[in-house]
Amino acid sequence: MTLNRRLIQTGAADFSRPVVDLHQPIRFHLDGREISGYAGDSVLSAAIANGIDTAGMFRNSPVALDTHSAPPVALKGNERRPDLAMPMALCPAIDGARYVTRGRRMRRSPLGQITQVLRGRQNSLDLDLNSGLSAPVLWMQTPAAQALSADIVVIGGGIAGLAASLEAAKHKASVILVDRNPTLGGIAALFGKVEGQMPPAELIADLTRQISDHPSIAVFSGTEVFEIADGTAHAIRTVTENGAPRPERLAISGKHIVMATGTEERLPVFPGNRLPGVMGSGFAWSLAAHYGIWPRENVHLHTLTGAGYRLALLGTDSGQTIKRISDPRYEPQTRFIDYAKAYGFRLSWGREIDNVSFTGRMGARLAIVHRDSERHVVVGDPVLTDGLIISGGWQPALSLWLGAGGTVTWNSRTGQVVATGSCGNVVLAGSVAGFLSAPGCQQSGVAVIDWLLLGNEATIEDPQIDPMFETTDSALTVAPPMTGNMAPAFLSPGPATLCLPEPQTNRLYKFIASPTPNVISSLPRALSDLDLIGALATGTINGDELEIIARERCILPRGLRAQQGKMPGLLPASDPMPTYLIGRFGSNQTLWSLSTGSGRIFDPGCLVFANSDDRSPLSAVGVIVRQDTTERPLALMAHTGLGEGDTIFVRDGLVSVPAWLGERF
Amino acid sequence: MPDTPQTIAVVGTSVFAAFLAGLLAGHHSKDVVLIASVASPHRLPRSISLSVAPVLRPETWQVAIAQWPETRKLLARIGPEIVSRTDPVIAASGLEAETALSHLRHLAAGFGFATEPVAPAPGDGTNAIRMRDVEWIDHIWLSTYLPAWLETTGVRSILPQVAQLSIKRDGSGRIEDRSVDCVILADDDAMIAHIAPEILAEVAQTTSALAVLSEPSPRQSMAHVMRLDSATSIYQQADGSLLCHALDPDGFGETRIANAFAASANTRQAARVRYERLLSHDGAPLIGSMRQFRVWTMSALGGLDLTLAPMLARFVAGVASAEEMEWCVARRPTRSFDRSSVAELALKAHERAA
Structure with a gap:
């Protein structure tokens, strides 16, 4: 692969300190393809930098490669070892290593393979995503290699997590701080500075420096917590030994677990919202800040937030071209708009995206169709662009909370699913708890620790810019579902691959067909908080149902575990007479031995009749219970007036076998 | 009243x-x-x-x-x-349950339902019958x-x-x-x-039970299994997902499901709920x-x-x-x-x- 999307020189401070070392080029192989990268790259970042932008196909439509769709990887030779699979985003790219992705491949005929090459689809990992995206099942069921413990476990290294760690350490508590990113700080810097407040980047730098100086805080960067269960955070990271990466499962227990997982980016719902070339602003910012990667040279930026404008400024400062910015809000106000105007961006307000499709034209891969936000009619010509970055607004990252058994509710005012109540030893801090500003998140981290360790309750100030100057984020927009050859409209970027159902256009079909059941019932996948947001925004579920769905369906998709050996029985040993035979033939039923001329053995349950042509259980006069010690059949018989030596008939399958009453017990 | x-x-x-x-x-x-x-x-x-x-x-x-x-x-x-129509496989292991299964088979046949033994039965040490033309x-x-x-x-x-x-x-x-x-x-x-x-x-006795919906798995010849000895039920829906129920008073509910139906082992769970169920005394x-x-x-x-x-x-x-x-x-x-x-x-x- 020769494509390279690195920001070699950038005037954007956010992107000036990537973790990759541009002086240390490396080469490795992924699924047999040679990939170039730099020391510090993850396999995912290097793949994206090399133009691999497609994870695979879902319903004949390509799906973008990102943190949600990235499959696990393993070193070549370990493909069949689930315990050696690693998250692609956490796996370091090592010079000379040979990696393979794990997952079901698209099945193609030889002709299909040729077509694939001719269409230039070498930019795909070629996974079959029809049965859903990868879930962390590969490593969730392996035992933890390391058990760690501390007084306080902090999950998330954003402003709140950093502040909580420092506050806990200040009170002599031992702290383990876990963050999935390669560097601490989260994405607070994306939102830029607010007048009268310390710029987030400076605040993060200051907190990070204090953390690194503190001996009682153990930091685990590049480590992802995938479950909190029984007071323990279960995490995965990769470690490199002798030049070879391998996964390591950690079980981190603490008296208290502070969840400062921040926010996740929502995805506006429109056909083509996960096509390759379409990317969330948070992911785009992280790629640029951590790895110096900008997705495409010419991009359109669609934003429902103020932060989207800032990302456009950062991209331009880095020498990239932002063709246009669209926003569903009319006359939005943000502190970045004047800059955006000064930079000469074409701004389209009151515009939602109706759909995005591939275009065959050279140099412009995507065609973006907009529609008016109020009238919902398509407006203008399609915007042709190389890439699309979407700032869809933010949702507290509650997947771990939900998996731990936490409850949520729907806040219709903010359009967010928010946590309610408490959940064992887990507490929330920062933006996952609803705080928006950098000072609010910082104070929240401190306040949580003071409450846990000292019992102090504090008032947290969360200063907001007046909406007159900073318009609130738009509600999640929903366009009509796909028609014809359009790509699916995903409800979220999550792994459940929920989509808006395609409307039935055939009138006859509409007339005779039953209503389609909701998409969630018919698509059995575990859901994430982002799936809930998409389902709520599209009316697939309503707010009243949220609690039930969150409780039952927001789970870690573990495999069902079989176990050798006998399970504890739930059927008590019965006395000689099974319970279901008590009173079966009346209160005077009695046990008789039977004799048959042939010495035939009957199964328990064979019915006994007075006449050979009877077969209905309702006219049975008895039933075979078992054989006695001499292998004579024993029958439970109604009081019929029959006596020893009388003939009865035992129905055994299709035949009626004569037998004679013997001894009465 | x-x-x-x-x-x-x-x-x-x-x-x-x-x-x-x-x-x-x-x-x-x-x-x-x-x-x-x-x-x-x-x-x-x-x-x-x-x-x-x-x-x-x-x-x-x-x-x-x-x-x-x-x-x-x-x-x-x-x-x-x-x-919809289903042909449940009803399985049992242990003397009491297997005896009950035998009684059930003759009752079903007596009422006109086609039944047949299933071999191999789902699960070790198990007997099973298939009952035809039941409706789900x-x-x-x-x-x-x-x-x-x-x-x-x-x-x-x-x-x-x-x-x-x-x-x-x-x-x-x-x-x-x-x-x-x-x-x-x-x-x-x-x-x-x-x-x-x-x-x-x-x-009645109040006890815990478990319901699980799995991700789709390949179609099985035994698409519906019920166990008499544990009230475990696994039903494969049209989309291949498994709808599973088991008693779970001892935390073994999930294992009961996985053991009852070989295809369910390691199948990923899509939804899960633990709830209370009543077992009448008789x-x-x-x-x-x-x-x-x-x-x-x-x-x-x-x-x-x-x-x-x-x-x-x-x-x-x-x-x-x-x-x-x-x-x-x-x-x-x-x-x-x-x-x-x-x-x-x-x-x-x-x-x-x-």
């Missing part, structure tokens, strides 16, 4: 409770209030429903077979695709259509948190400022919520009013709940036939559970020792 109540509160979130409420209002002209939590087709079904279920009393087979054609018609009016009632589809049907029958649905229900000792009740002649607790959740534990313990249904607290119960009906619902509605309305009346009365909660003459296979749940 009058012999034929006119105003009835049906309490329960299950599809059975809603179906019963609709039948009482729509077919018996009762004034019915359904007190149920949010009805959602996304809620994982807590039980399964069949046209005939693995029961061991001939009289229960008889009422189920007699009732099914009517129930089927009613369900077809509520919505399409609610009923899809709770997810049914719950999709029920709200609209309930509206046509005139049932008023109330959320329990919106209107406080108080039940009097004579079995009548009060919802806010309105009296009802009769309160029917129509599922396990309703009984657990409204009957004092010591009174409930006289008729394994038979609880129909009618309780001894001290004369509220009506309709519980422990097993897989026959929906099949028997029209008959139970007639029983409540006082228009059941003599045979139906006899069957229902024999299963009243005030019966003696010691050597009960209506007993079925009675499972007992043992909590895991701490």
